[in-house]
Amino acid sequence: MEQVLTPAVSTTPHPAISKWHDTADIYTRLGQLVKQPMRQIRRDKMAEFLKYFDEKCQRSKALTDEAKQYIPGGVQHNLAFNYPFPIAIRNADGAYLWDEDDNRYIDFLQAGGPTILGSNYPAVREKLIDLIRECSPVTGLFHEYELKLAKKINQHMPAVEMFRMLGSGTEAVMAAIRAARVHTGKQKIIKVGGAYHGWSDQMVYGLHIPGTGRHEATGIPKSATEHTQEFYPNNLDQLRRIMTLNRLRGGTAAVIVEPVGPESGTRPVEFDFNRRLRELCDEFGALLIFDEVVTGFRLGLGGAQGYFGVRPDLTVFGKCITGGYPMAGGVGGKKEIMLHFAAGISGTGERAYVGGTLSANPLSCAAGYFAIEEMERTNAAGLAGRAGDRLRQGLEDIIQRLGLPFVTYNQGSIVHLETSAVMLLDFKNPIRLMREVKPRKHMMEEMGAAFMAQGIITLAGSRLYTSMADTDDVIDDALNRFEYVLSCCV
Numbered sequence: 001m002e003q004v005l006t007p008a009v010s011t012t013p014h015p016a017i018s019k020w021h022d023t024a025d026i027y028t029r030l031g032q033l034v035k036q037p038m039r040q041i042r043r044d045k046m047a048e049f050l051k052y053f054d055e056k057c058q059r060s061k062a063l064t065d066e067a068k069q070y071i072p073g074g075v076q077h078n079l080a081f082n083y084p085f086p087i088a089i090r091n092a093d094g095a096y097l098w099d100e101d102d103n104r105y106i107d108f109l110q111a112g113g114p115t116i117l118g119s120n121y122p123a124v125r126e127k128l129i130d131l132i133r134e135c136s137p138v139t140g141l142f143h144e145y146e147l148k149l150a151k152k153i154n155q156h157m158p159a160v161e162m163f164r165m166l167g168s169g170t171e172a173v174m175a176a177i178r179a180a181r182v183h184t185g186k187q188k189i190i191k192v193g194g195a196y197h198g199w200s201d202q203m204v205y206g207l208h209i210p211g212t213g214r215h216e217a218t219g220i221p222k223s224a225t226e227h228t229q230e231f232y233p234n235n236l237d238q239l240r241r242i243m244t245l246n247r248l249r250g251g252t253a254a255v256i257v258e259p260v261g262p263e264s265g266t267r268p269v270e271f272d273f274n275r276r277l278r279e280l281c282d283e284f285g286a287l288l289i290f291d292e293v294v295t296g297f298r299l300g301l302g303g304a305q306g307y308f309g310v311r312p313d314l315t316v317f318g319k320c321i322t323g324g325y326p327m328a329g330g331v332g333g334k335k336e337i338m339l340h341f342a343a344g345i346s347g348t349g350e351r352a353y354v355g356g357t358l359s360a361n362p363l364s365c366a367a368g369y370f371a372i373e374e375m376e377r378t379n380a381a382g383l384a385g386r387a388g389d390r391l392r393q394g395l396e397d398i399i400q401r402l403g404l405p406f407v408t409y410n411q412g413s414i415v416h417l418e419t420s421a422v423m424l425l426d427f428k429n430p431i432r433l434m435r436e437v438k439p440r441k442h443m444m445e446e447m448g449a450a451f452m453a454q455g456i457i458t459l460a461g462s463r464l465y466t467s468m469a470d471t472d473d474v475i476d477d478a479l480n481r482f483e484y485v486l487s488c489c490v
């Protein structure tokens with residue numbers, strides 16, 4: 001086996017979140033940003049950024065153009081739909097990605113969040129290669145790493161008394177909702193408007209922009225979303241009213257939230273939001289589901305529930321549960337709820353049916369186990385959080401220096417850079433929403449393209465995930481690149 005170099009163990013533990021932000025202040029600044037005319041990139045500078053793609057990304061263009069003949073839209077993941085065209089990635093290593101034309105990028109997409117150790121982390125990769133040699137990725141039968149992973153999660157998140165591994169975050173949300181209905185005998189599921197919890201029929205409701213209800217639910221029967229409801233971010237009074245009314249119409253089975261706020265903290269919560277939500281759920285006999293697809297392990301090994309000190313009834317995991325390896329999803333929680341998944345097998349209680357031929361395969365379970373073990377050893381979430389703080393502070397300084405109205409804030413290694421504030425539009429002002437959603441979305445796409453032309457990959461031009469691989473040098477290099485792009489805004 002190739003010798004594996006691993007980073008030194010962190011001797012000065014840094015918390016994954018050094019300080020919770022002033023949420024009210026963020027909303028004030030975002031409110032001001034969204035009321036102003038857009039401060040987009042100057043047209044001559046944007047033309048220069050776009051020239052990069054024509055001149056330096058020709059193989060990416062050829063590949064993704066050809067892909068359009070065989071793959072609907074040419075790319076298969078929402079995150080890969082980049083403007084002006086998708087780029088094709090060939091290599092991944094630590095803080096960097098290289099595309100098919102050999103251009104190097106600082107990677108703040110981090111596969112959508114799960115690679116807290118950095119991309120293609122050698123110590124995990126080599127152990128998985130050994131495992132595949134020994135047992136192959138999948139046998140259809142039980143493997144010891146299923147147990148090891150479930151125990152590891154329980155060690156760090158005591159609320160996850162039992163754990164069921166599945167194939168994706170979407171599946172895990174479906175399973176959690178099913179178990180909640182079986183367990184409570186109630187029907188309604190309440191989510192936060194604008195939140196994304198995967199693409200199952202009942203969750204394509206109030207997507208991305210609060211108040212949009214079934215706007216994206218084309219091809220989904222009305223009956224599928226009949227029991228899904230949304231409440232406005234942070235509005236627990238409205239949630240209480242919905243839950244009160246629900247007593248007359250089937251009851252509330254569960255409230256599902258991302259504990260940092262929807263779209264992984266883009267619309268952030270006040271620090272005590274989750275505690276108050278827990279109390280409300282208890283009052284109405286509804287289950288509290290935390291969607292920790294992004295926050296699990298990224299906010300520390302105890303996840304957001306550990307950070308906020310709030311115990312959910314069920315926790316949903318996704319890509320984070322395998323450190324970024326495929327077939328990544330799972331649901332965990334209280335024993336008496338989780339046992340509904342086994343009811344058909346153990347013969348007790350009512351069954352919440354789940355399946356998945358390749359779920360809980362040895363490769364995915366071992367990937368999760370080894371990734372968590374390495375995160376324990378290295379304090380990866382703390383180091384990624386430290387990098388996030390440095391990045392946010394640097395962006396803040398640049399924005400102030402340039403006199404721009406843009407807003408940046410972070411929840412540890414989840415860093416937000418709002419330049420167009422499209423995600424902050426909502427149905428409270430439908431006329432502005434209709435008028436501005438397209439141009440503001442396009443501005444965000446242009447920002448993403450300009451960052452990419454300067455060698456930085458972001459999530460849709462507005463979210464930046466840091467990892468343990470982001471040393472001070474990487475962050476400082478990135479800040480210089482950000483400064484150049486931001487200095488081109490009119």
Ligand SMILES: Cc1ncc(COP(=O)(O)O)c(C=O)c1O
Pocket residue numbers: 112167168169170171173196197198199258264291293294318319328329
């Ligand atoms: C918060 C959240 N929940 C659920 C999902 C769905 O997970 P998956 O893409 O694995 O189905 C995502 C995916 O981005 C997510 O960010």
